[in-house]
Each structure stands twice: as structure tokens, then as C-alpha cells.
Amino acid sequence: MASVKLTAKDCERIARVLAEPRRVDILRDLGASPKGEMACAALRAKNEITPATLSHHLKELENAGLVDTEMDGKFMRVTLKRPVLKAYLDHLGKI
Amino acid sequence: MASVKLTAKDCERIARVLAEPRRVDILRDLGASPKGEMACAALRAKNEITPATLSHHLKELENAGLVDTEMDGKFMRVTLKRPVLKAYLDHLGKI
DNA sequence: CCAATAGTTCGACGCTTATCTAAACGTCGA
DNA sequence: TCGACGTTTAGATAAGCGTCGAACTATTGG
Numbered sequence: 001m002a003s004v005k006l007t008a009k010d011c012e013r014i015a016r017v018l019a020e021p022r023r024v025d026i027l028r029d030l031g032a033s034p035k036g037e038m039a040c041a042a043l044r045a046k047n048e049i050t051p052a053t054l055s056h057h058l059k060e061l062e063n064a065g066l067v068d069t070e071m072d073g074k075f076m077r078v079t080l081k082r083p084v085l086k087a088y089l090d091h092l093g094k095i
Numbered sequence: 096m097a098s099v100k101l102t103a104k105d106c107e108r109i110a111r112v113l114a115e116p117r118r119v120d121i122l123r124d125l126g127a128s129p130k131g132e133m134a135c136a137a138l139r140a141k142n143e144i145t146p147a148t149l150s151h152h153l154k155e156l157e158n159a160g161l162v163d164t165e166m167d168g169k170f171m172r173v174t175l176k177r178p179v180l181k182a183y184l185d186h187l188g189k190i
Numbered sequence: 191c192c193a194a195t196a197g198t199t200c201g202a203c204g205c206t207t208a209t210c211t212a213a214a215c216g217t218c219g220a
Numbered sequence: 221t222c223g224a225c226g227t228t229t230a231g232a233t234a235a236g237c238g239t240c241g242a243a244c245t246a247t248t249g250g
Contacts, residue, residue, distance in 0.1 A: 012116050018187070019114035020208080021107050031190040041226065053209055055228055074217045074226050080190075089184050092113070095126040095175075115238080135197070148239055150198055169196045169247045 004087040010065065014088045017064040022047065023057050027066065030080035040076040099182040105160065109183045112159040117142060118152050122161065125175035135171040 006014070017023055029046050030038055044054050058078060061067045068079045101109070112118055124141050125133055139149050153173060156162045163174040 011119075015110075015116075015119065016114045019111045021110075022208090024106075024110065024190075027190050039226095044226095050210065051227065052211080052229080056208075059228095071216095071227090076227070082190075085187070085190060089188055092180070093184055095119075095122050095177075095180065117238090139196095145240060146197060147199085147241075151238075154198090166197090166246095171197070 003090075004083045006084070006087050006091055011088060011091055013064045014066065014084070017060050017066060020057070020060075022049065022053075023061055026057060026061065026078075027080060027085070030067065030078060031082075036080040036082065038078050040078060043078065098185070099178045101179070101182050101186055106183060106186055108159045109161065109179070112155050112161060115152070115155075117144065117148075118156055121152060121156065121173075122175060122180070125162065125173060126177075131175040131177065133173050135173060138173065 025047055026043055029043060030036055040054065040058070043058075044051060047054070049057075058067070058069060058076075062069055065084045066081055068081060070077045070079070120142055121138055124138060125131055135149065135153070138153075139146065142149070144152075153162065153164060157164055160179045161176055163176060165172045165174070
């Protein structure tokens, strides 16, 4: 499978990140999007949130490895990294 | 399947509870135990923790529906509720 | 009935973090 | 080049939460 490998610290970080409903909402929006990716502005439109707060959450998600971000001119494209989420769920499933 | 049904609030609560490594450790200990149950004192022995803190975490786990607790005389038996954990993972897996 | 033991509750302390406003930065179109 | 727009950073505030010690309750054994 060549699956994603998560350290204990990775899992802690992911768990902490998922503890915030707003971040889960963002992941859900990304997941519901055709390609699992979205412009930052589109996320801001869907969730009522200030740019600063959204930026903060996106950074957290990226630090946890749950999303990738890529700048395209002055726009940002956010991509969900499903394999990482899956790896985390597998990890918890072993309990 | 007749699986456990989780509301959005349930999921939020579970996610918040899982954000704390010590609580995940407790779940892991329970899961590794033959019957998925353990005495409170045994948990205290495995994890270095004061009674007050353990009591607090167990209550959080119980509130989230992840464990059941039952008093047996002056001892306490803690039981892992795997179906709830599973339901939460399924929920996240839909992302 | 008393002492010891298991677990709970309470209050306080300190750290983390979500959130906002305001200002800055970078990029693009006119 | 200038101004508008998307995103980031900094600073401040406030709320949440983990942790502990100490006092409390309840149960068991002597």
C-alpha cells in the first residue's frame, strides 16, 4: 500500500487540529469539492470567518499535514491530503 | 449494522477529548486489556498521573461516550465503548 | 466504630490557543 | 506606477483546559 506513516507526534498534532470544529468544517468543504481543492477565498465565503482567523487555521492544518497549500498568483489553492487523514483514522482504529 | 449514531455535537466532543494524548493513552490501555475494561487503580499505575487528574479525564471520556464506568464497591471498572469510537472514525472517514 | 483506601470535588495556577483589529506584504490590472 | 484585492503578520484579549494539592465522601476490613 505504501501508506502514509505517522509518528506518535504526528498523531497528537492531527488530533489537536481536529479538535476545532471550524477546521473540520474546512476539511469537509475541501472533501466535498470535486478535486479536493479550493481557493482560500471560497473557504472564507462558506464559513463565516475573518481572513486572519482562516489563515491561522489553514496554517495549523498544513502543519499537521492534512492539507497542502499552493500560491497561484495572489490566490491560494488548498488541497486535502486524504491519505494522511486515512492514516490517522487507521491509527485510531487499532485501539 | 445497527451502528451507533452520533450527532454533530457528539463528534465535536469526541474530537476534543481525543486531542489530549493522556486520554488516548487511557483508551489504548483499555483496548489492550483482554475485555476492554480495567480498574481505575490499574490505569493510575500505568500512566503517571494524580488521582484528581485521572478522575477528570475519565469523566471527560465518559461524557464523550467513549467509556462506561461502573462502581464495584470502592473500586471502579472502566470499559471502552468501541462502537462509539468506530462510529466517530466512520464519520471522519466520510470526509 | 475506626482507620485505611479508592475515588471525587473544589479552587487556583499557568499555559495554550481562538479570535479580532489593524497594519503590512505581494500580486495583478488599469 | 498606482490602487485594489487576497493573504499574512503582529499584538491584544479572552476563554478554555490540564494539572495539582487539599479537603471530602464512601466503602471495606479489623
